[in-house]
Each structure stands twice: as C-alpha cells, then as structure tokens.
Amino acid sequence: MQKSLYKAGCTLAGMLMLTMSITACGSGNSAENNGAAATAGSGNAAAPAAKAPxxxxxxxxxxxxxxxxxxxxxxxxxxxxxxxxxxxxxxxxxxxxxxxxxxxxxxxxxxxxxxxxxxxxxxxxxxxxxxxxxxxxxxxxxxxxxxxxxxxxxxxxxxxxxxxxxxxxxxQNIGYFYNKEMFDKAGIKPAETWDEFMSNNEKLKAAGFVPLALMTGENAWTSNLILAAMIGTNGENGKTFMNTLHPTDFNTPEMIQALNMMKELLEKYTTKDALGAGYANAANAFSQGKAAMIANGPWMIGDFSDPTKSSEGFDAKVGVAAYPNNSLISTYxxxxxxxxxxxxxxxxxxxxxxxxxxxxxxxxxxxxxxxxxxxxxxxxxxxxxEKYPIMVESITVAQKTQLHYRTLDSIVYPNVTDAWKNLYPKLAAGRATAEEIAKELTEIAAKNK
Amino acid sequence: MVRKNRGYITLFLLPTVALFIIVYAVSLVILFSTSFTEWSAGRSPVFIGLANYIKLFTDDADFRQSALNTGIWVVLQSTVHVAIGTLFAVILSMKEFYWKFARTVYMFPNIISGAAVGMLFLCMLNPEFGAVNSIVRLFGNADYSQNWFMDYATAFLSVTMTWLPYAAVVTILILAEIAAIPESLFESARIDGASNFKINLYIIIPMLRNIIGTCVILSGTSMLQKMDIILMTTGGGPGNQTMNLPIYIYKTALMDNNFGYSNSVGVFLIGFGLIFVLLCRNLFRIGSSQN
CATH class of the missing domain: 3.40.190.10 (Periplasmic binding protein-like II)
Known part of the structure; x- marks a missing residue:
C-alpha cells in the first residue's frame, strides 16, 4: 500500500514537473496579435509616473x-x-x-x-x-x-x-571616395562621364595602381553601388528603373549595358580577391592605400582617421566625388x-x-x-x-548633384540582393553573358513570395 | 520483475518521449504537412497538393545541382574521409613514439567551430594575401594568383578540402575499437608468422566492420547538415557550383521567403538521409556479430 502510494506520488510529481516545464516554455508571450495593423495610438498616451516602465x-x-x-x-x-x-x-x-x-x-x-x-x-x-x-x-x-x-x-x-x-x-547620399594622391600621380580628376570613368581606370592601372575596391561577397555592396550608378544614369529608363520599388524585369538594355561594364571592371580594374570578397576586404583595400576608389557612404569617413583601419594621415589623402553625369545615390x-x-x-x-x-x-x-x-x-x-572635413565636402558634393537614384538593395527583393554573390563570379568567369545574368535576375525576382 | 518496474520505466521514459514529441515529432509533422502548402513568413499556409514536389523534380536546376553536390559530398565523406581516418587509426594503433602527439594534433580541426574553420581557410586561400598563393609565389611565378574559392575550376575541390581530410573523430572511434581486440589474436598471428601488414589487413580491418559502418553513417550524414563552412567561404557559388541542400533550404526559406517549398526540400533531405542510413546498415550489417 505504502509502495503504491509512493509510486503514485512519484508519478504525480513527474507529471507536474513536465507540465510546468512545458507551460513555462510557452508562456513567453501569450498576447495575441490583436489587430496589430489596426490604427495605432489607441493606448495610454501618458502612463502614470508611479507605474512600472x-x-x-x-x-x-x-x-x-x-x-x-x-x-x-x-x-x-x-x-x-x-x-x-x-x-x-x-x-x-x-x-x-x-x-x-x-x-x-x-x-x-x-x-x-x-x-x-x-x-x-x-x-x-x-x-x-x-x-x-x-x-x-x-x-x-x-x-x-x-x-x-x-x-x-x-x-x-x-x-x-x-x-x-x-x-x-x-x-543615404552615396558617391565614392578616391585617393587624391593616386589620382594626382595618374593625372586624372573625378570622372564626369562613364567614358572618362573607364579611361581613369585605365590610367590608374597604367600608373601602377588598382583602380577600384570592389567586392562580390555578402551583398556585393561596393560593386552594386557602381552598378546602380551605371543604370541610374543611363537615360530616363535607367533612372526610372533605379527609382522603382521591386523591379521584376531585369532584361533591360540599361541593366545589360551596366553588367557588361561591371564585367570589365571585375576583370581588369579591381583587386585580385574582389570575387568573393566581403565588405571588410574592399574597405581595407582602400583604407590601406591598395586601391584608388571605393563607392561608399559618409559613415565610412570615420575609418579614414581611425589608426586601427587606416595609416596615419590617410584622411588627408581622401576626396569624395559624385558619380558621372553629376549624379548621386540618394535614398532614405x-x-x-x-x-x-x-x-x-x-x-x-x-x-x-x-x-x-x-x-x-x-x-x-x-x-x-x-x-x-x-x-x-x-x-x-x-x-x-573640424574633425572630419571630408564630411563637409560630402555634403557640398551632394548639394551640387542633379540626378538622384536609389541603391539596388533598397529597391530589389531580398533574394535578388542575395543572388549577386553567386552571379558576379559567373559573369566574370564568362560562364554567363550579361543578357543571361539579367534573365536569371528576372527569374530570381519572380521566386520571391 | 519487469512487470513490477513497469511504472518506473514509464515514468522515467516519459520526459524523453515528451521532449522527442515536442522537439522532433511535432516539427517533423509540421515540416511534412507544410511541404504541401504555399507558405511564406507572416502568412497562413495554403494547401497546394504536390505542386512543390512537382516543381522540385521537374523545373529546378538549383535543386538538382544542390542534390548532386550533396550526394557527391556524402559519398566522398563516407568513403575517402572514413578511409583516411581508418588508415590513421591503424598507424596510431602501432603506438610508435609519436602516436599521442599525432592523435592530439590531428584532433585540432575537429575542435574548432565550423565558422572559424571557414574563416581560417578564407584567409589561407585568399588570392591577395593568402598563405597558399604566397608560398606558390615564393617558389615560382611572382605574379601567381588563384582565387581558389571563386574559380570554377577549383571552388568545389577547395571547399571539399576544408573538411575531407580531417577525420579525427573516425580515428578516435576506430582506435578505441582496435584497443578492444584481444591481444591474444595478434600474438597467435605473430606466432604463425604474420607480418604487421597482414595482421592489419586480415585481422584488424575485418574486425572493425561494425565501427567502420557506424563511422560511414556518421560521416555521410554530417554532409546532410553541412552549411557553416560553405556559407563562410563560397556561399554556394560561383553560380551554384558549391550549393548543397542545406544552403538551398536556407535560401528558399529566408531569401525567397518560400517556407512551403523550402520544407519540401527538407522532406527530400530527410528521405535521402534515411535511405543512406538504411543502406549503410544493410551493407555493414551493423549490430550483427563479427562472425
């Protein structure tokens, strides 16, 4: 009798513990999403001071x-x-x-x-x-x-x-940073047209410099900023494309032309590790004086005077420029x-x-x-x-630009952003043409749910 | 006696069974049932029958490439990887002066996290500053540069080499099994004039059948979960050259926001794993006597 009571007690205790543990797991947030998308502002605007935060x-x-x-x-x-x-x-x-x-x-x-x-x-x-x-x-x-x-x-x-x-x-007002010292040695100034931009790359290369800090890993950020600028400055259609949320058709002449130009940049005018590189590699290439240009926003300015990221006095060598056709990436x-x-x-x-x-x-x-x-x-x-004179320069450049467009990341579906890391190496290796990449992008965008 | 303890047996099994049901069984049921639906984050699943599976097998090149890569890696890991580990264990079992040092050093890659190993190889194989290219430059062409992870010719092999040779777990399991073989067997063989090579070939290896089978299953199935190193190094690229099923599941769920389709790939992966385990069990007759 005592044994069966003991057994029953153990069983009950076991069941209780199990029930409690399961209940605890599920009690984190039992509040229902009670019409979350309904009109806001219906709660208490000012909580009493004595109330717990x-x-x-x-x-x-x-x-x-x-x-x-x-x-x-x-x-x-x-x-x-x-x-x-x-x-x-x-x-x-x-x-x-x-x-x-x-x-x-x-x-x-x-x-x-x-x-x-x-x-x-x-x-x-x-x-x-x-x-x-x-x-x-x-x-x-x-x-x-x-x-x-x-x-x-x-x-x-x-x-x-x-x-x-x-x-x-x-x-986000995004142009590109350039190494003034390298530009001087190559005898160039920031390009006003895309022809001049490509010619600058050639001159920098001839002067013994790597022109661009590109990267195709992660979200291909620094490469895609330039790609966005190439598309956005290519006539009215390009501008419209780069200001359209969730484009579904990438088979456009502007995209194909930009991809062909990007192929050339990846093949001839960037670091050896650009294919597959992450943002840190590209930023490091520019900050360490191994590349002449990097497309990026003003949040990078602090890095140029940070001794852990750049050599001493590097910030004085950096200039900021808008993209060709007096244009700038400008997005909220x-x-x-x-x-x-x-x-x-x-x-x-x-x-x-x-x-x-x-x-x-x-x-x-x-x-x-x-x-x-x-x-x-x-x-x-x-x-x-005073600390960051280039910040003032950056604001001045932004004010002078007349053509604005958004980043690719801010307009395309997330699966398109994720696809670049696989597509750029394919393009650079010649495994797919710009037209085929554009077609693939269209198919990837269609997969988004 | 068994009947007397039945209550206790049930009681002590209960938490494990309950945990299994909550953690695995429920998840599996959800995975399987939602694989027949169109389901994306924040929306309710809508039943679409076999549409996901039909698309998977008829109209999805990325899935085919991912399944093929996964299959190749499973085969490589369950053969080459296990063979390397077994060979190393047999050599270490001779207990030469270096065996403890070698066993410890060989274990290193297995105690480092996958992400760290990925980062390590990413640096070592970096075309700009990586150790491998630098060594090649030292002995030859000063301009040598090879993008190991992003070149179509080397990407698959480079990723494979981040895990294939490091078979310390296999080695340790097999070493333990060799230690359990009665010494008298070796002595008899030596009295009969058998060389070390013949002892290894005709006595040790046949007696390792069960543990080798277990290692084949462990190594093969580890490739059905491999994701961290691939994400760190190639992200499945270039193109879909190094994409496997776990990476494909990740992309379809979190990038395409297509959880229903992703779960159909998950069901395929589980099925693939079950078939592999069953095949190995039958092939190695795991659990049956050595004789």
Whole structure:
C-alpha cells in the first residue's frame, strides 16, 4: 500500500514537473496579435509616473565593430536617461546584419516579432504582408513636430497605400571616395562621364595602381553601388528603373549595358580577391592605400582617421566625388517599424522610435555615426566639421548633384540582393553573358513570395 | 520483475518521449504537412497538393545541382574521409613514439567551430594575401594568383578540402575499437608468422566492420547538415557550383521567403538521409556479430 502510494506520488510529481516545464516554455508571450495593423495610438498616451516602465524588446545588429555601434549605444543611453522611468528597452544584440535579417524573418514566420523592428532587406514587406506591423499615421497626425522632423519625402518613401509603415532615420547620399594622391600621380580628376570613368581606370592601372575596391561577397555592396550608378544614369529608363520599388524585369538594355561594364571592371580594374570578397576586404583595400576608389557612404569617413583601419594621415589623402553625369545615390533608409502587439507596448515602441528618429536622435546619429540626417534642420557641429572635413565636402558634393537614384538593395527583393554573390563570379568567369545574368535576375525576382 | 518496474520505466521514459514529441515529432509533422502548402513568413499556409514536389523534380536546376553536390559530398565523406581516418587509426594503433602527439594534433580541426574553420581557410586561400598563393609565389611565378574559392575550376575541390581530410573523430572511434581486440589474436598471428601488414589487413580491418559502418553513417550524414563552412567561404557559388541542400533550404526559406517549398526540400533531405542510413546498415550489417 505504502509502495503504491509512493509510486503514485512519484508519478504525480513527474507529471507536474513536465507540465510546468512545458507551460513555462510557452508562456513567453501569450498576447495575441490583436489587430496589430489596426490604427495605432489607441493606448495610454501618458502612463502614470508611479507605474512600472513598459518593457519593449529591441534587436540590433549595430554592435561590436559595426560602423554605427557607437551611435546606437549613445541613442539608447540617452533615451534611457530621458524616458527610462516610462519605457524599458530590452536590447538583444545580433552579431551581423545578415543574422539580424534571418532572425526577424524566422520570428515573423511564427508571428512573434520584437516590439521595435528595423525594416531593412525586405523585413518591411514580410511584416506588412503578415499583418505584423502598426502604421504610424495616427501617431504622426498627433505630433506635427515629429512629422516635420522626418519630412514629407522621407515619409513618402515608406508609405504604401496611404499607410506609413516605417520611420526613416537616415538619408543615404552615396558617391565614392578616391585617393587624391593616386589620382594626382595618374593625372586624372573625378570622372564626369562613364567614358572618362573607364579611361581613369585605365590610367590608374597604367600608373601602377588598382583602380577600384570592389567586392562580390555578402551583398556585393561596393560593386552594386557602381552598378546602380551605371543604370541610374543611363537615360530616363535607367533612372526610372533605379527609382522603382521591386523591379521584376531585369532584361533591360540599361541593366545589360551596366553588367557588361561591371564585367570589365571585375576583370581588369579591381583587386585580385574582389570575387568573393566581403565588405571588410574592399574597405581595407582602400583604407590601406591598395586601391584608388571605393563607392561608399559618409559613415565610412570615420575609418579614414581611425589608426586601427587606416595609416596615419590617410584622411588627408581622401576626396569624395559624385558619380558621372553629376549624379548621386540618394535614398532614405527603411528605418524603424512597430511590431508591438498591445496598445501599451505599441505606445512605448513609438516613443522609442520617435526619440531615435526625431531631431535629437538624428543629431546623435550624425555626431556619433556620420549618418546623414533626414531633416535639413540637423547640421554637423563645428567640432564634427573640424574633425572630419571630408564630411563637409560630402555634403557640398551632394548639394551640387542633379540626378538622384536609389541603391539596388533598397529597391530589389531580398533574394535578388542575395543572388549577386553567386552571379558576379559567373559573369566574370564568362560562364554567363550579361543578357543571361539579367534573365536569371528576372527569374530570381519572380521566386520571391 | 519487469512487470513490477513497469511504472518506473514509464515514468522515467516519459520526459524523453515528451521532449522527442515536442522537439522532433511535432516539427517533423509540421515540416511534412507544410511541404504541401504555399507558405511564406507572416502568412497562413495554403494547401497546394504536390505542386512543390512537382516543381522540385521537374523545373529546378538549383535543386538538382544542390542534390548532386550533396550526394557527391556524402559519398566522398563516407568513403575517402572514413578511409583516411581508418588508415590513421591503424598507424596510431602501432603506438610508435609519436602516436599521442599525432592523435592530439590531428584532433585540432575537429575542435574548432565550423565558422572559424571557414574563416581560417578564407584567409589561407585568399588570392591577395593568402598563405597558399604566397608560398606558390615564393617558389615560382611572382605574379601567381588563384582565387581558389571563386574559380570554377577549383571552388568545389577547395571547399571539399576544408573538411575531407580531417577525420579525427573516425580515428578516435576506430582506435578505441582496435584497443578492444584481444591481444591474444595478434600474438597467435605473430606466432604463425604474420607480418604487421597482414595482421592489419586480415585481422584488424575485418574486425572493425561494425565501427567502420557506424563511422560511414556518421560521416555521410554530417554532409546532410553541412552549411557553416560553405556559407563562410563560397556561399554556394560561383553560380551554384558549391550549393548543397542545406544552403538551398536556407535560401528558399529566408531569401525567397518560400517556407512551403523550402520544407519540401527538407522532406527530400530527410528521405535521402534515411535511405543512406538504411543502406549503410544493410551493407555493414551493423549490430550483427563479427562472425
């Protein structure tokens, strides 16, 4: 009798432990996505002071050696100092951009995204289609000051069917940096036409320099900036293509012509490791004086005076130029989205995003991350101008350009962005013609769901 | 006695069974059922019958190349890799003065994470500053440059060489099995005048059938999961030259946002693995007596 009681007790205890462990696993976030995409702003606008801060989850890849890590750290620090008694931001660090995108997509598949999400690389599409995001319209309508700080153009770039799905925190004005010393020795100046650009490459090569720091690994960033410029400056059709969200047909004369030019650049005018190289290889090639040009944005400016990345005095050798045809890549980042599910966390998420994207947040981004603000009210401080004269030069170049287009990453589907790393080596090896690559790109875009 | 303990047996099995059901069985059921659907992140799955499988086998060149590469790597790993490990184990079993040092050194590549190994090879084979090209330049053409991971002629072999020769796990398993062979067998053979070579060939290797079979299964199936090093080095390129099924699953799910289709590839991969394991079990008669 005693034995059977003991057995029954053990069984019960075992069952209880099992039940508890299973329950604990599933209790992380039981809140339903109660019409997340419904109109926002229905929660408590101002929480009572005595109330515990609302916890919101935020994942960030701007950590470690990331160019914007310092900016991110400062923004969060200052937000906590200002609103820490109302909102507690629970930060989870993700080691790379790619890992961030993968993680958010997997979370989206299970319908459980963080409260604040960066909508880059197609994340915005997934969240919008999956009814997992809250538009900002109501929040912005109630706050004219914030709306003005973002500006109509930046808001329009993230608006679909009248709904503002994300708030951009930066404007990317991207030309290319060049090594003035090498240019002088080769007897050239920044090209005004693509013919001159190709001729500059030849002259640099003849002078014993590697003209371009290209890379085809990861998202082929520095190569694709030049490809985007080649397409965007190729007549009205090219400009339209480079300003169209989610192009589905890559079989265009502009794309094919640009791919043929890129093939030549990869074959003749870049480093030996460009095929398969990552961003770090290309940046290193330029910063170490092994290549004469690199296409990249102003956030790289800090690297030129960083002794761990460049030789001493390298920043004085760097100039910045627009692409041929007086053109520049100019695009607004997708920025931040609200993934929060309850009115309370939605409001807290909005508060955090408002801080990051408002005038204060934009100033911090500019000062700590060399990130171009979306508002013209935010200007670099005298200290920043003195520290980075090339930043001023960069702004001047941007103001003079007349033709603008977006980055390829910001217009194409994520699977197209991912395909470059496989397609460029194919193109360079002559395994496929530019026409065939364009056809493949079209097929890849069609696969996107 | 068994009947008396049945309650306890059930009780202690319960957590394992429950964990298996939650972690594996449920996932497998979801994987299998959603492979018949059109399903992308944030949207509900829609049943589309066999459409994913039909497309997979009739109209998907990347899948065919990935399956072919996976098959080649499984074969190479379960033959060449196991042979290298076995040979090394037989040599070490002679316990010459170097055997402990060699065993430890050979283990190094197996204790480093896949991503780190990928990074290591990426640097060693870098066309600009990599050690391999630098050594070649020292002995010959000063302008020599070979992009090992991105050249169509060398990409597949270069990736394969990041894992094929490092068979320390096989070596250790086989060494342990050799240590379990009774010494009397070797003594009898030596009395009969058998050389070391003949002892290895006619006594040791036949007695290793079970463990070699196990190593073949372990090594072969490890290729069905291989992803980290490929992602670090070639990303499946150039073109789809080094793409395998795990990379293809990753791309279809997270890049194309096509989870339904990706899961149909997953079902194929599991089926492929099961067939491979069954074949190996029958081929090596794993579990049966050595005699």
């Amino acid at each position: 609302v916890k919101i989850s935020y994942l960030t890849f701007r950590v470690g050696t990331h160019a914007s890590a310092k900016m991110e750290e400062e923004q969060i620090k200052q937000f906590n100092a200002k609103y820490g008694n109302e909102v507690e931001v629970v930060v989870e660090e993700i080691p790379s951009d790619a890992a961030y995108v993968d993680k958010i997509k997997i979370l989206a598949a299970s319908g459980d995204v963080p409260d604040v999400v960066m909508g880059k690389d197609g994340i915005n599409d997934v969240l919008i289609k999956g009814n997992l995001a809250t538009p900002f319209n109501d929040y912005l309508d109630k706050d004219a000051e914030w709306k003005a700080a973002i500006g109509e153009d930046a808001l329009a770039s993230n608006t679909r069917d009248g709904k503002i799905w994300s708030i951009s925190d930066q404007k 980042e997708v920025g931040y989205m609200i993934g929060a599910k309850t009115p309370e966390t939605r409001d807290a998420a909005e508060k955090f995003i408002k801080f990051k994207t408002g005038l204060e947040g934009q100033t911090l981004a500019l000062e700590y991350g060399n990130v171009m603000p979306v508002s013209s009210e935010v200007q670099p401080s005298d200290a920043l101008k």
